[in-house]
Amino acid sequence: MGMEIEYLPAPARPRLHQRMFREMGRRIGETYLYDTVLWRTALAGLWIASFLAFAMTMLGVPTGFGIPADILLAAGAGTIVLALSGNILAILLSLTGLRVPRLFVGSLLTNIGIILIILYYADLEIEAAAVVAVLITLLGAFAGLILGLVRSRRIVTGGLLAGLMILSPLALAGGWPEEVPVVANHTGTVPTLKAADPGQPGTYPYHSFTYASGKDLHRVEYGDKADLLSSSVNASAFIKDWPKLRSLFWGFDYSALPLNGRVWMPDGEGPFPILLMVHGNHMMEDYSDGGYAYLGEQLASRGFIAVSLDENFLNYSAWSGIPDNDFKVRAWMILKHLEQIGTFSKEPNNPFYQKVDYMQTALLGHSRGGQAVAMAADAGRWFKTDPAFAITKEFHITSVIALAPTDKAIDGQQARLTDINYLTLQGARDGDVHDFYGDRQYIRSSYSRGSTAFKSSLYIADANHSQFNTDWGLYDQSFPAGLFLNRSHIMDGTEQRQIAKIYVSAFLESTLHGDKDYIGLFRDYRTGLSWLPQTAYYNRFQGGGFRPIANFDEDRNKNTAGRSGTAEATGLVWTEELAKDRESKSKSTYGLILERTALRDTKAAYSIQLQTRAVNDVALTGAKGISFSMANLNTGSPDGIGSFIMPPDIEVELTDSSQNTARITLSEIKDILPLPRTRFTISPWLEERISDHKYGDPSESVFQTYELPFQRFEQSSSTFEPKKITEITFYLRNPKDKIMLDDIGFYDEDMLHL
Numbered sequence: 001m002g003m004e005i006e007y008l009p010a011p012a013r014p015r016l017h018q019r020m021f022r023e024m025g026r027r028i029g030e031t032y033l034y035d036t037v038l039w040r041t042a043l044a045g046l047w048i049a050s051f052l053a054f055a056m057t058m059l060g061v062p063t064g065f066g067i068p069a070d071i072l073l074a075a076g077a078g079t080i081v082l083a084l085s086g087n088i089l090a091i092l093l094s095l096t097g098l099r100v101p102r103l104f105v106g107s108l109l110t111n112i113g114i115i116l117i118i119l120y121y122a123d124l125e126i127e128a129a130a131v132v133a134v135l136i137t138l139l140g141a142f143a144g145l146i147l148g149l150v151r152s153r154r155i156v157t158g159g160l161l162a163g164l165m166i167l168s169p170l171a172l173a174g175g176w177p178e179e180v181p182v183v184a185n186h187t188g189t190v191p192t193l194k195a196a197d198p199g200q201p202g203t204y205p206y207h208s209f210t211y212a213s214g215k216d217l218h219r220v221e222y223g224d225k226a227d228l229l230s231s232s233v234n235a236s237a238f239i240k241d242w243p244k245l246r247s248l249f250w251g252f253d254y255s256a257l258p259l260n261g262r263v264w265m266p267d268g269e270g271p272f273p274i275l276l277m278v279h280g281n282h283m284m285e286d287y288s289d290g291g292y293a294y295l296g297e298q299l300a301s302r303g304f305i306a307v308s309l310d311e312n313f314l315n316y317s318a319w320s321g322i323p324d325n326d327f328k329v330r331a332w333m334i335l336k337h338l339e340q341i342g343t344f345s346k347e348p349n350n351p352f353y354q355k356v357d358y359m360q361t362a363l364l365g366h367s368r369g370g371q372a373v374a375m376a377a378d379a380g381r382w383f384k385t386d387p388a389f390a391i392t393k394e395f396h397i398t399s400v401i402a403l404a405p406t407d408k409a410i411d412g413q414q415a416r417l418t419d420i421n422y423l424t425l426q427g428a429r430d431g432d433v434h435d436f437y438g439d440r441q442y443i444r445s446s447y448s449r450g451s452t453a454f455k456s457s458l459y460i461a462d463a464n465h466s467q468f469n470t471d472w473g474l475y476d477q478s479f480p481a482g483l484f485l486n487r488s489h490i491m492d493g494t495e496q497r498q499i500a501k502i503y504v505s506a507f508l509e510s511t512l513h514g515d516k517d518y519i520g521l522f523r524d525y526r527t528g529l530s531w532l533p534q535t536a537y538y539n540r541f542q543g544g545g546f547r548p549i550a551n552f553d554e555d556r557n558k559n560t561a562g563r564s565g566t567a568e569a570t571g572l573v574w575t576e577e578l579a580k581d582r583e584s585k586s587k588s589t590y591g592l593i594l595e596r597t598a599l600r601d602t603k604a605a606y607s608i609q610l611q612t613r614a615v616n617d618v619a620l621t622g623a624k625g626i627s628f629s630m631a632n633l634n635t636g637s638p639d640g641i642g643s644f645i646m647p648p649d650i651e652v653e654l655t656d657s658s659q660n661t662a663r664i665t666l667s668e669i670k671d672i673l674p675l676p677r678t679r680f681t682i683s684p685w686l687e688e689r690i691s692d693h694k695y696g697d698p699s700e701s702v703f704q705t706y707e708l709p710f711q712r713f714e715q716s717s718s719t720f721e722p723k724k725i726t727e728i729t730f731y732l733r734n735p736k737d738k739i740m741l742d743d744i745g746f747y748d749e750d751m752l753h754l
Contacts, residue, residue, distance in 0.1 A: 024095060031094040032103055038148040039101035045144020046086075046107045049136055050078040053115045053480070060122070060479035061318030064218065064249060064285035078114075085110040104141075111137040122481040128689035132484075182461050182536035182673055190526045190670075195517035197531045198505035199498050202302030204266040209351060211344070212310075213258035217251045219287065222260045222310065228344070228351065230259040233336045237386075238325045246320040249285075250313050254323065257333070259340045260310035262289060264300035265351060273360035273512035274305040274341070274395075276334060280367020280406075281326070282472060284317040291469030295364070298501050304508055305356065309337055311369070327410050328382060330368060331375035335388040338395045360512045362399040364504065366468050367433060370405025370424070374415035374441050381413055398453075399423075399511040401504055403468045404430055407437035417445040419544075421511040422455040423522070425503060427463025427496070428676035428702075431476030431485050434695055435581035436702060442540060443589045451544030453511070456522035458503060459702050460496070461536035461676040467493035468500055477691075484681050484690060495533035502531050523707060524670070536673055540629055540705045547621055548745040549728070550608060552576050552590040561744075564614035569606040571598030572732065579631070579703075579740065582696035591701070591742040593633070596732040604737075607729040608744070615657070618725055623746035625710050626654070626728065629703035632672055633738040645674040649733035654713050654725055662713035662720035663731075669708055675699045701740055707747060 054074035062070055089106030115133035120126055209227035216222035232252070239254035247253045266272055277295065279288035289310040296306040311330055316322040323329065338361075344352035363373035375382060377397045383389045399421040407414065422445045424438030438457060445455045466472035467490075474493065475482035506518035506528075520527040525537045550561040558576050561567045573595045579587040598604040634648050650672065653663040666672060677698040681687045687695060710722035730741070 027094045035101045035103045039104040041148035042144030045140040049140025050082045054078040056480040062285040123691045125689040193527045199502035206266045206300035208264045212260040232256040238329050239323045241324040243320040262308040264296035264306045270355035271357040272305045273357050275362045277308045278365040278369035280369045284315040287312050291471035330372035334376040338391045359396045361395040361397045364401040366403040370402030378415040402438050404433045405438050407440045419451045419453045421453045423507045424457045428461045430465040431680045432465040447544040454543030457540045459538040462491040463496045464490050467496040538704045545748040550744045561608040565610040567608050571604030579701040581700040591740040593740050595738040604732045621748045623748050627707045627747045628744040629742045631701045631703045631740040647672040648737035651731040653729040655727035656721045656724040657726050660719040662717035
C-alpha cells in the first residue's frame with residue numbers, strides 16, 4: 001500500500017493594494033537614501049535663502065515689536081516652513097522612485113515657492129517673481145553645495161561653482177546703458193542773493209517737548225512721559241473700517257484718535273509764526289513723525305514754532321490694512337490739531353500761551369501728507385459743515401509746502417488754492433510717488449491781480465522720496481520689492497534734506513516773516529547755487545504780478561493765444577496737447593508743443609500777435625519782462641539714457657508797434673537742461689514687470705520758468721520800445737528741436753533784493 005501524499009495549499013498571494021502599500025512603505029523608508037553628507041550640508045544654503053526671504057519680508061511688514069523680534073520670527077517661520085514642506089516633498093519624491101537627493105530637491109522646490117509667493121505679493125508680476133525666485137534659490141543652493149564640497153575636500157569643484165554663483169546675478173542686474181548725468185553750465189548772469197544761507201541755523205535758542213494723550217502703548221514720549229496732555233477726537237463720521245487687530249495694537253479705535261505732536265519752540269516772548277508738519281503713508285509700525293526733526297530744529301532756530309503731527313495710526317499695516325477715507329481724515333486731523341493748539345495758547349502756564357501768531361500759519365506735508373496740507377488749506381471744500389472748519393477763521397493759513405505729494409481726487413474734488421503761497425519739491429528719482437503730482441497742485445493754485453502771494457516748484461534730478469524723512473531709510477518701496485530699486489545716482493540723504501532745509505526756511509522767511517530777500521530763490525534757483533548741493537534743478541514761479549497772455553487751456557484752437565491775440569507758425573509742427581506724466585496721464589493743463597520740421601537754414605518760428613488791449617495792459621501794469629514756462633522735449637536714444645542729448649536752440653524776439661525788433665538767445669538767460677530720464681529698477685527687464693508697470697516712461701513734462709527782462713531786449717536794440725509790444729516770436733534753430741510752452745505772459749515784479 002503506497003504512501004498518501006498530502007498537498008498543502010499554495011500561500012495566498014498578497015492583494016494588489018497590500019503590495020502597493022508595502023512598496024510605498026519601502027520607498028518612503030528610503031526617502032533620504034540619496035541625501036548624502038554633501039547634499040545635507042548644502043541644505044544650509046537653502047535655509048539661508050529662506051531665512052533671508054522671510055527676514056526681508058518682515059522688515060517690509062514689521063510687527064511693531066522691534067527688529068530683533070521680527071528677525072527671530074523670520075528665522076522661525078523660515079525654518080518651520082522649509083522643514084515641513086521640504087520633508088513632505090521629499091516623501092512625495094520618494095514615491096516616484098527618482099534617484100535624487102530628495103530632501104535637498106524638496107527643500108529647493110519649497111524655497112522657490114516661498115520666494116515666488118513673497119515677491120508676487122510684493123508687486124512683482126508672476127513671471128518676474130518666478131525668475132527671481134529661481135535665481136535666488138539657485139544661489140542659495142550653489143552656496144550650500146560649495147560648503148558641502150569644501151567639507152568633502154573637493155576644493156576645485158567648489159571654486160568653479162563659486163565663480164558661477166558670483167556671475168549668475170548679472171543676468172538680472174545688467175542691461176541699462178551707462179547714464180549720462182544732466183549737467184548745468186549755468187550760463188547767463190544771475191546775481192547771488194544778498195541774504196544769508198537759509199539752510200544754516202538761525203540765532204534763536206529753542207526747546208522741544210511733546211503733547212499727547214498720555215496713553216500711547218509704544219512710545220513713551222506720547223505715553224507717560226508726554227510733557228503736555230491733549231484731547232482725543234472722534235473720527236466716526238469718516239472712518240467705518242477699523243479692524244480689531246488695529247485697535248489691539250494701538251489701544252484705541254477711530255472714535256478716540258489721539259492728538260500727538262512733537263514741538264520745537266523758539267525761546268522768547270513771541271508770538272511766533274507756526275508750522276504744522278504732516279508725514280505720509282508708511283508702515284504703521286515704523287513710526288514716521290520723528291523724521292522731520294531736522295526741519296523742526298532748523299525752523300525753531302529761525303523763529304518759527306514747528307510741530308510734527310503723529311498720524312501713524314492712519315498708515316498702512318500688512319496686518320490690518322489701512323483705514324477707509326484716510327486721505328480726508330489726514331486733513332481733518334490737521335484742523336483738530338489747530339483746535340488743540342488754539343486751546344493750549346489760551347491757557348496760562350501752558351508752553352503755547354501767547355506764543356502763537358494766528359495770522360501766520362503754514363502747513364508742510366510729505367507724500368500723502370503733502371496732499372493733506374493742501375486739503376486743509378482748502379478745508380471748506382470738504383469740511384464746511386464740520387465744526388472743525390471754524391478753526392480756519394482763527395488760524396490764517398498763508399503758506400503750504402508739499403514734499404513729493406500725492407494728488408488723488410477725494411469725493412470727486414481736489415484742492416484749489418487761491419492767494420495762498422505754495423511750494424512743492426519733487427525728486428526725479430522718486431520710486432514711490434514717481435510722478436510730479438505737486439505740479440498739478442501748482443497748476444491749480446491761482447493769484448489775484450496784485451496779490452503778494454506766489455507759487456513755486458522745484459524738481460530735483462537726483463532726489464528720491466524717502467530721504468525727505470530721516471526715519472524712512474534709503475528705499476522708496478518697502479522690502480522685499482525695495483531691493484530691486486536702482487540706488488545708483490541717488491543723492492546722499494543729507495544733501496537732499498539740506499535742499500529741503502534751504503527751500504523751506506527761505507519760503508517761510510519770505511511768506512511768514514516777510515523777508516523778501518529770498519524771493520529770488522523761487523524765481524530762479526541759480527541765485528542760491530552757492531548753498532545748494534550739486535545736481536540739476538528745474539523750477540517754476542508765478543505770483544500776483546504775472547499777467548497772462550496764453551496758457552492754452554481756454555480752447556483747442558491753436559490759432560488763438562488766450563484772449564490776448566492770434567498765433568501762427570512756420571516750419572513747425574504745432575499742437576496744443578495735454579501735459580502728461582510718466583504714465584501718460586494728464587496733468588490737467590494744456591501746453592503748446594512746437595517741433596521743428598524745417599530744413600537747417602529755413603525759418604522755424606511761432607508767433608503771437610497781441611491785440612491792442614493786451615499792449616495797453618503791459619503799459620499800465622509796468623511790466624518788467626516776458627515770462628513763460630518751457631519743457632525741453634528733445635530726446636536722444638529711445639530711452640534717453642546713455643546718449644548725449646542736444647539742447648534746443650531757442651531765440652525769443654519781441655516786436656513793437658513801429659516794427660522795431662529785439663531778439664535774444666534763451667540760453668544766454670538760462671541753460672536749457674535736458675529732462676532727467678530715470679530708470680527705477682536694477683534691470684530693463686524688471687522695469688516692465690514690477691508694481692503693475694507703474695513707472696511708465698523714464699521722463700515726464702517738467703517745466704522751467706524763464707523770465708526775460710525787457711532790459712536785455714533793449715540792450716540788443718536801441719530803437720525797441722517794450723511798452724509798445726505787438727508780437728512775440730519763438731524761433732527753434734536746431735533740426736528736430738522740440739519744446740512745450742505754457743503760461744506765456746508778462747511779469748511786473750522786478751528782481752529786487754538780489
